[in-house]
């Protein structure tokens with residue numbers, strides 16, 4: 001069975017990105033995947049302290065909830081990540097996770113070990129994001145960050161679902177076509193693995 005980790009990066013439990021990711025999770029499960037859901041706002045996770053305790057082992061030295069997420073990231077064939085746009089970037093919750101994954105970057109670039117043991121072959125990522133405004137460049141900065149993040153965790157960024165002009169909690173419910181797109185992406189992702 002394909003294993004997937006779905007990471008909720010919004011401080012809102014039932015916010016727009018959460019509703020979209022829930023749909024992607026539903027699609028992935030319907031396609032036969034085992035999906036583990038990680039809600040970052042429920043975890044106790046320190047920011048990266050840049051002490052490079054991961055230098056020799058590729059494992060982060062800070063003992064907190066990141067350790068569980070690390071295991072999930074290492075053992076999943078696909079990663080689904082959802083974050084709202086906060087100041088043209090990802091949410092702080094999401095950024096903390098990304099920085100803690102420097103241990104995976106170390107593993108890949110310094111220790112020359114790939115997360116999956118087989119490089120980019122197979123591991124795929126889906127990114128979902130939402131912003132309130134409609135600027136052309138709304139997702140530009142975030143996509144740079146997210147692309148580099150997925151590369152660091154040895155995962156090809158397979159697809160990004162990006163939606164503008166959604167602000168209040170539940171705004172996305174007025175766009176069933178966005179929810180359907182997320183549902184479809186969740187099942188398509190599994191079929192590409």
Ligand SMILES: Cc1cc2nc3c(=O)[nH]c(=O)nc-3n(C[C@H](O)[C@H](O)[C@H](O)COP(=O)(O)O)c2cc1C
Pocket residue numbers: 010011012014015016017018083084085086087088089130131132133134138166167168169170
């Ligand atoms: C701290 C903060 C910063 C934000 N920065 C931006 C921004 O730079 N651009 C934008 O379009 N929306 C911005 N927003 C609006 C959110 O992206 C928007 O409300 C989104 O729907 C939230 O998604 P969520 O419900 O999944 O949390 C910001 C909201 C907050 C709380």
